[in-house]
Amino acid sequence: MYSKELNSIKKSNRYRTREIFNENLIDLASNDYLGFTQDKKLFENAYKRVLKENYTAPKASQLVNGYNLIHKEFEDLLCEKNHFEAAITVGSGFLGNISMIEALVRKKDKLFIDEDYHASGILATKLLEANQVIIFNHNDYKDLKEKFEKYKSSNRNIIAIEGVYSMQGDLAPKEIFEFADEKNALLIVDEAHSSGVLGDNLLGIFDYYKIKPKSNHIKMGTLGKAYGSYGAYILASSHIIEYLQNRAKAIIYTTAPSLFDISLALQSLKKIITHKEEIKSKIQKNLNIVKEILDIDSKSLIIPIDIKDNKKVKLIQEELKKKGYLVGAIRQPTVKSAIIRLIAKIDINEDDLRYVCNYLKENL
Numbered sequence: 001m002y003s004k005e006l007n008s009i010k011k012s013n014r015y016r017t018r019e020i021f022n023e024n025l026i027d028l029a030s031n032d033y034l035g036f037t038q039d040k041k042l043f044e045n046a047y048k049r050v051l052k053e054n055y056t057a058p059k060a061s062q063l064v065n066g067y068n069l070i071h072k073e074f075e076d077l078l079c080e081k082n083h084f085e086a087a088i089t090v091g092s093g094f095l096g097n098i099s100m101i102e103a104l105v106r107k108k109d110k111l112f113i114d115e116d117y118h119a120s121g122i123l124a125t126k127l128l129e130a131n132q133v134i135i136f137n138h139n140d141y142k143d144l145k146e147k148f149e150k151y152k153s154s155n156r157n158i159i160a161i162e163g164v165y166s167m168q169g170d171l172a173p174k175e176i177f178e179f180a181d182e183k184n185a186l187l188i189v190d191e192a193h194s195s196g197v198l199g200d201n202l203l204g205i206f207d208y209y210k211i212k213p214k215s216n217h218i219k220m221g222t223l224g225k226a227y228g229s230y231g232a233y234i235l236a237s238s239h240i241i242e243y244l245q246n247r248a249k250a251i252i253y254t255t256a257p258s259l260f261d262i263s264l265a266l267q268s269l270k271k272i273i274t275h276k277e278e279i280k281s282k283i284q285k286n287l288n289i290v291k292e293i294l295d296i297d298s299k300s301l302i303i304p305i306d307i308k309d310n311k312k313v314k315l316i317q318e319e320l321k322k323k324g325y326l327v328g329a330i331r332q333p334t335v336k337s338a339i340i341r342l343i344a345k346i347d348i349n350e351d352d353l354r355y356v357c358n359y360l361k362e363n364l
Contacts, residue, residue, distance in 0.1 A: 013310035014331050025326040026352050028343050031166075033197055033301050034279060035347025036228030036268050046264035058256035062088075063245065066256030074266040075233065081273065082203055084213050084235035088245060089257045093192050093222035094120040096232040099248035100188055100220065101160070102127050104240075110153040113160040114138055116168070118190055121160055138165075141175040148183065157185040163194030163205030167335050169302030171198075174209045180216060188218045196226025196268075197283065197301055202276050208299075215239070226272070229264040231257040282346035286353060290344055293357035303342040304330075305360055313338045316363060325356050 009015045036042060049070065050056055058066035075087035090096045101124035105111045109132060113121060116138040125133045134151050137143040148157065159180050161172045172189070180187035191204040199207025204221065206213060213219070218236040223229040234244065245251055272279065283301065290296050290303055307313045310331045317329035317340070328341030340360060344353060 012332075013314065014333075021326055022321075024324070025321060026324055026348065027326050028345060028348060028353070028356055029326045029328040029341070030343060030345070031193070031225040032228055032347075033226045033343065033345055034228070034268075034272070035345055036226070036271070038347065039228070039271075042228065042264060042267045042271065045267045046260060049263045049266070050259050053259065056259060058259055060255060061252060062256040063252055068256070068259055070259050070263050070266065071256065074262050074269070077266065077269055078233055078235060081201065081269070082206070082213065082219065082235055084217075084219065084237075086238040086241035087233055087235045088241050088251065089262055090232045090234060090251060091254055091257050092230070093118070093190070093220065093224070093232040095250040095254065096220045096222070096234055097121040097190065098124045099244060099250040100218065100234065101125060102250070103244055103248035104156075104186065104188075104218075105132060105158055106156065108153055108155040109158060110134060110151055110156075111158045111160060112136055112144060112148055112151075112185075114162065114172075116165050117160055117162060118166065118192070121190070138168075139170060139173055141173050141179065144176060145179060148179075148185075152183070157183065158188060159185050160188040161190070163189055163191040163208075164198065164300045164302065166193050166302065167330060167339065167341065168304055169193075169298055169300040171208070171299055172205060174211075177209065177211055181214065184216060186216050186218060188220065190220050192220070192222040192225055192232075193300065193302060195221040196272055198299065200276075202226075202272050202279060223261065223265040223268075227265045227268040229268060230261045231265065279346065285350070286344040286346060286348070289350065289353050290342075290357060293354065293361055298344075301344045301346075303344055305340040305342065305364065306337060307340055307364070308337045310338045313340055316340055316360070319363075320356065320359065323355075323359070325352070327356065327360075 060066040071089050078087045097120040105128055112134045115135050134147050136147050195204040196202055198204055201207050215237045220234050223231040313329040320327055330341045331338045
């Protein structure tokens with residue numbers, strides 16, 4: 001039925017498959033930035049916390065009777081540490097972006113979104129009228145400013161950016177935060193890849209730039225990256241969270257997030273808080289190695305290496321697999337040009353990180 005389309009994908013070297021990789025491969029490909037997925041103590045503590053409840057799964061939507069004390073404990077700690085008024089957990093980052101964009105952008109409103117915003121956010125824009133969506137050049141504050149002045153609404157204006165972009169590993173400029181405040185625009189910041197990695201307290205880009213959250217700020221973070229779990233959360237003013245739980249279809253019409261996943265994320269957040277100096281030291285050590293060997297000055301643990309050749313990125317990935325290492329081979333449409341995506345995870349042995357960096361330097 002779709003043979004023609006599949007053949008076209010294969011011919012362009014963009015064909016994807018699911019693969020259960022050899023567990024002995026040293027992982028430099030996943031978003032498990034802090035190596036928490038291998039911390040069995042976190043898992044055990046999360047399990048014990050769930051067992052204290054009378055039931056082990058949420059059973060229903062949060063707005064029926066699926067909201068549990070575990071959800072609230074996690075949300076309260078997030079609010080306390082991130083200095084936001086209110087929070088709500090959601091099933092995934094994908095659902096988080098669908099929830100926010102579908103619900104917050106009403107008729108007569110305008111959404112200004114970075115061209116490299118996550119696919120879930122771009123998909124959500126398809127639920128809006130075409131003239132409501134303005135895409136600005138990636139991380140280009142001047143282009144945003146020009147398009148904002150040209151297309152801004154007399155009603156609400158919303159700007160959507162990421163803290164750290166998942167493929168490039170680059171940070172959103174602080175000027176966009178300042179511009180949103182100046183124009184009193186709602187600012188959505190997807191912190192999927194920055195929370196747990198950036199900032200004095202490892203809480204993300206707000207923390208990194210030392211920005212005190214304001215009523216126009218909205219932060220979404222996922223639990224499947226640095227937190228080593230699954231799900232997501234949205235932080236905002238009490239007013240915005242109240243609105244989302246009454247308007248966002250992806251929150252209202254779906255089962256509440258897994259109790260175990262939220263419990264695990266809660267344990268991870270506590271560990272980040274109590275071990276932040278140790279974690280920050282390991283992050284900086286790995287980034288120093290990357291700078292020394294590959295001459296890439298990164299603030300995030302995402303290290304993209306531009307290859308430009310779909311076939312070559314797969315060959316490099318396969319050769320490294322033979323040597324016991326796994327890196328990401330990312331091709332279109334995820335990126336415009338094929339890259340090797342190296343994740344300098346902090347649970348990686350220094351010698352292994354050096355070996356892979358040197359291999360990539362010699363084989364570009």
